[in-house]
Amino acid sequence: MAVSSIPADARVASDIYVTHPEKKLTLYFVVTGFLALLIGALIGPLQALNYAGINVYQYLPFLKSYYQGLTLHGVLNVLVFTTFFISGWLLYVPARSLNMRPNMTFSWAAYWVMLLGLIMAGAAIVTDSSTVLYTFYPPLQGHWAFYLGLALVVVGSLMTAIEVTRMWVVWKRQNPGKVTPLPAYMSLVTWLMWMLASLGVVSEVLFLLLPWSLGWVDTVDSSLARTLFWFTGHPIVYFWLLPAYVAWYGMVPRQTGGDLVSDPLTRLVFLFFLLFSTPVGFHHQFSDPGITPAWKFVHSTLTSLVAVPSLITAFTIGASLEKAGRANGGRGLFGWIPKLNWRSASFTAQVLAMFSFIFGGAGGVVNASFGLNAVIHNTAWVPGHFHLTIGSAVTLTFFGISFWLLPNLTRKKLFSNGLALASTWLWFVGMMIFSFGMHWQGILAVPRRAHISNLAANLQGAYADAAVPQFLTGLGGVILLFSVIFYFIVFFGTLLGKRVHKEEEVEIPWAATHTLPSNIRILKVMDHLFIWWAFAFFIVLAAYGPTLLDFILHPLGVPGWKLW
Amino acid sequence: MLDHEKINKYEFLWISFFLVMAVGHIVLIAYSLALEGPHIVERATRAKPAELLASGMFASPGVTYLDRPARAEVVGVAQAFAFVPSEVVLEKDTETTFYLTAKDVIHGYQVQGTNINAELIPGEVATFTYSFSKPGEYRLACNQYCGIGHQNMLAKIIVVDDLDAYREEQIATSAPASSDMSEMTSMPADTAADTAAETGADATADSGLMASAAPSNWHDIGATTYSNNCSSCHQGNGQGIAGAFPPLAGHTPDLISVDGGRDYLRNLLLYGMQGQIQVEGNSYNGVMPAWAQLSNEQIASTLNYVLTEWNNEADLPADFALFSAEEIEEVRANPLNGIEVHDMRQQLGL
Numbered sequence: 082m083a084v085s086s087i088p089a090d091a092r093v094a095s096d097i098y099v100t101h102p103e104k105k106l107t108l109y110f111v112v113t114g115f116l117a118l119l120i121g122a123l124i125g126p127l128q129a130l131n132y133a134g135i136n137v138y139q140y141l142p143f144l145k146s147y148y149q150g151l152t153l154h155g156v157l158n159v160l161v162f163t164t165f166f167i168s169g170w171l172l173y174v175p176a177r178s179l180n181m182r183p184n185m186t187f188s189w190a191a192y193w194v195m196l197l198g199l200i201m202a203g204a205a206i207v208t209d210s211s212t213v214l215y216t217f218y219p220p221l222q223g224h225w226a227f228y229l230g231l232a233l234v235v236v237g238s239l240m241t242a243i244e245v246t247r248m249w250v251v252w253k254r255q256n257p258g259k260v261t262p263l264p265a266y267m268s269l270v271t272w273l274m275w276m277l278a279s280l281g282v283v284s285e286v287l288f289l290l291l292p293w294s295l296g297w298v299d300t301v302d303s304s305l306a307r308t309l310f311w312f313t314g315h316p317i318v319y320f321w322l323l324p325a326y327v328a329w330y331g332m333v334p335r336q337t338g339g340d341l342v343s344d345p346l347t348r349l350v351f352l353f354f355l356l357f358s359t360p361v362g363f364h365h366q367f368s369d370p371g372i373t374p375a376w377k378f379v380h381s382t383l384t385s386l387v388a389v390p391s392l393i394t395a396f397t398i399g400a401s402l403e404k405a406g407r408a409n410g411g412r413g414l415f416g417w418i419p420k421l422n423w424r425s426a427s428f429t430a431q432v433l434a435m436f437s438f439i440f441g442g443a444g445g446v447v448n449a450s451f452g453l454n455a456v457i458h459n460t461a462w463v464p465g466h467f468h469l470t471i472g473s474a475v476t477l478t479f480f481g482i483s484f485w486l487l488p489n490l491t492r493k494k495l496f497s498n499g500l501a502l503a504s505t506w507l508w509f510v511g512m513m514i515f516s517f518g519m520h521w522q523g524i525l526a527v528p529r530r531a532h533i534s535n536l537a538a539n540l541q542g543a544y545a546d547a548a549v550p551q552f553l554t555g556l557g558g559v560i561l562l563f564s565v566i567f568y569f570i571v572f573f574g575t576l577l578g579k580r581v582h583k584e585e586e587v588e589i590p591w592a593a594t595h596t597l598p599s600n601i602r603i604l605k606v607m608d609h610l611f612i613w614w615a616f617a618f619f620i621v622l623a624a625y626g627p628t629l630l631d632f633i634l635h636p637l638g639v640p641g642w643k644l645w
Numbered sequence: 646m647l648d649h650e651k652i653n654k655y656e657f658l659w660i661s662f663f664l665v666m667a668v669g670h671i672v673l674i675a676y677s678l679a680l681e682g683p684h685i686v687e688r689a690t691r692a693k694p695a696e697l698l699a700s701g702m703f704a705s706p707g708v709t710y711l712d713r714p715a716r717a718e719v720v721g722v723a724q725a726f727a728f729v730p731s732e733v734v735l736e737k738d739t740e741t742t743f744y745l746t747a748k749d750v751i752h753g754y755q756v757q758g759t760n761i762n763a764e765l766i767p768g769e770v771a772t773f774t775y776s777f778s779k780p781g782e783y784r785l786a787c788n789q790y791c792g793i794g795h796q797n798m799l800a801k802i803i804v805v806d807d808l809d810a811y812r813e814e815q816i817a818t819s820a821p822a823s824s825d826m827s828e829m830t831s832m833p834a835d836t837a838a839d840t841a842a843e844t845g846a847d848a849t850a851d852s853g854l855m856a857s858a859a860p861s862n863w864h865d866i867g868a869t870t871y872s873n874n875c876s877s878c879h880q881g882n883g884q885g886i887a888g889a890f891p892p893l894a895g896h897t898p899d900l901i902s903v904d905g906g907r908d909y910l911r912n913l914l915l916y917g918m919q920g921q922i923q924v925e926g927n928s929y930n931g932v933m934p935a936w937a938q939l940s941n942e943q944i945a946s947t948l949n950y951v952l953t954e955w956n957n958e959a960d961l962p963a964d965f966a967l968f969s970a971e972e973i974e975e976v977r978a979n980p981l982n983g984i985e986v987h988d989m990r991q992q993l994g995l
Contacts, residue, residue, distance in 0.1 A: 368764040370688040370771035385667045392663045404647045452677040455762040459788035526757035528788035531796040538881035639767040644792025
């Protein structure tokens with residue numbers, strides 16, 4: 082396999098993709114992801130209005146039901162937008178960080194596999210054959226094309242994971258004794274974590290859902306399916322979050338004129354995620370009868386451990402920003418904050434993302450608390466929570482990245498920093514109001530995923546006590562609609578703009594890092610990533626093994642239903 | 646200046662603080678579970694849904710008192726899109742053990758204002774214990790997406806200070822002459838609540854229909870039973886939801902008019918139906934739940950209600966006779982499953 086660093090004569094080529102062909106592929110991944118988000122995010126306000134008690138679905142010819150719209154919204158936003166964006170972002174960052182060229186044939190194949198999957202799953206959803214929501218719990222039974230399509234999206238992402246790992250192995254061989262550069266390290270650990278995490282849902286689809294939806298078997302074990310889903314379902318949120326951390330650690334300090342205060346601590350954070358992201362899935366199943374309270378408690382405890390790296394991140398990033406703000410003249414306890422680069426839409430989006438994550442993370446701790454979970458499980462609190470985490474912390478960060486990445490990949494200018502800033506602030510404010518309303522509704526036991534604006538006549542007024550938070554939810558949704566419109570004006574404006582000269586090209590804003598010489602040995606220990614992966618695998622085996630074995634040895638198949 | 650020594654110091658303090666918090670978090674969770682653990686959902690047993698529902702406790706869901714007033718049992722079934730029983734009456738401060746299962750797909754079971762929140766998975770029997778300390782009406786909602794009628798899957802848990810006093814009050818305010826009244830204490834709570842909802846509006850059969858064996862007051866019993874059990878799918882106006890739930894308005898007279906229709910209707914209400922049907926040009930492929938847990942009175946009254954309401958009365962055949970409770974009882978001797986009832990419908994030639 083010919084993978085090499087950039088040949089000297091290529092630097093004079095005028096075509097931007099000759100020296101970096103991975104730029105074009107990254108662009109395809111990122112743009113496809115954002116196009117999916119465009120559709121998914123436009124459905125969002127309709128749902129927010131539903132949770133404000135306003136039913137617009139009766140007027141929409143293109144959606145058969147709220148639930149079909151919800152399936153589309155969930156799948157396009159958290160499965161398609163995320164996986165496509167991340168496959169581009171975390172192919173590009175390690176390639177540039179290691180100064181290596183990916184195997185373009187294999188990497189493009191990953192894209193086409195994912196696109197095929199998207200088309201299959203999309204067609205299945207749009208024809209209302211698979212209105213099963215993005216969690217697709219059996220025995221609700223969708224079309225086989227839905228499951229196969231989503232499986233292909235995951236398989237494609239795993240192909241990118243393999244390619245990044247392969248690049249790293251070659252780099253290590255070519256650079257004996259050297260520690261992996263930080264951006265590549267973070268990217269690789271994310272992929273290694275995902276390779277372990279995805280085993281659950283891939284098994285669920287391959288062994289349970291596909292044979293069943295294809296009609297080869299008559300029944301499906303819904304407890305086993307659910308457990309395998311959440312095996313992946315929890316760590317997938319870190320598959321979404323860690324790429325955002327790559328930007329927070331790897332670029333944001335530079336974007337405000339500073340640097341990253343600690344390299345080793347950053348690597349430690351990512352190792353924590355590698356070890357503890359996956360063996361915690363039972364905290365989504367505290368209310369399931371088939372898992373013993375003892376194992377639920379074990380997972381609850383491990384979840385407390387996976388909260389630690391995010392708390393460390395808050396410190397390291399906060400310290401890096403504070404150092405930059407003070408170097409820029411900030412005095413007093415909070416005087417460094419106004420001295421940050423708030424005029425940059427990219428910087429602002431990512432810092433607003435960090436701020437919203439404070440609340441998202443706090444809510445997450447509630448969700449993981451075994452006893453307290455019973456108050457909010459499956460209520461509106463849950464989407465309130467995740468619109469702050471994936472919906473704000475991750476999505477706003479991806480917005481922020483796109484404000485420099487799209488110019489970098491296309492050699493064009495950001496269409497309008499002002500409009501980009503507006504979309505960012507509107508997204509942040511809209512999401513905070515929306516999420517506040519949903520959290521509150523959840524405490525009032527309003528269920529999630531329910532078409533509550535369309536209650537039967539005898540049930541009208543069932544949620545009358547939630548009138549105030551319902552108003553807030555609706556208001557948030559309307560604000561978000563404007564944010565989406567502004568963002569995509571910037572997005573298309575940038576893509577369709579004029580190319581600029583090579584000298585004006587936006588460079589990747591790599592942040593410099595610090596490591597004390599005494600810590601170099603620790604960096605080398607942390608570089609043995611296959612060994613750390615093995616540790617992670619054994620922790621998962623211990624945390625999941627007995628329960629999964631019990632389900633597998635005592636299968637209970639139930640028939641499927643199509644109830645929409 | 647924020648230099649590295651300062652940063653290292655704060656780093657150490659911050660991380661230590663949160664490691665202590667993490668440990669504290671775990672300890673407090675363990676402590677709270679030790680004190681309040683009984684509300685945690687566990688598995689009572691596991692078997693195929695058809696087996697679970699055919700015999701044993703799930704054949705007749707409802708409330709049973711073991712040790713009045715200290716202990717009780719609630720046996721419940723979740724199905725698309727209703728809870729059976731749809732109303733549970735409990736006395737406060739009674740340690741109640743719940744045994745719950747789902748008939749078709751995964752449903753949720755959450756009681757507002759309490760720690761009750763269970764995931765009901767077909768094949769699994771979930772159990773937990775709870776004691777209500779405050780009287781009142783508690784909303785029970787399905788909080789796991791289960792299909793097109795998910796949002797309508799609501800029910801009630803009524804907690805009273807004194808169960809005997811509550812029942813006396815129900816008897817006093819309900820209409821007379823239902824023969825099931827004397828069995829009220831052991832019937833599912835549906836019966837008590839349904840008849841209690843009557844307000845004495847004009848009750849007897851109108852327009853000269855033969856009312857010889859029909860339950861007296863069938864209109865009120867039927868209207869209440871329909872409202873509590875049927876309207877979330879078939880809607881209060883009998884129009885159903887196109888593609889999801891068939892209309893009854895303008896349709897039920899067609900069913901009673903064909904040969905075998907009367908028998909079909911009795912079985913349909915008792916045993917439910919599943920399989921694709923065509924009604925007025927629309928295709929339906931859902932599930933009609935079984936309602937065998939309702940009384941013969943209620944089923945007969947509901948059939949009479951849906952056959953006469955919404956102007957259906959004008960389209961009934963001349964020799965139409967109202968359903969009686971005895972007619973429903975006859976059919977209980979030969980239980981069918983939803984597919985067999987569907988076959989019955991196919992043979993009607995509709």
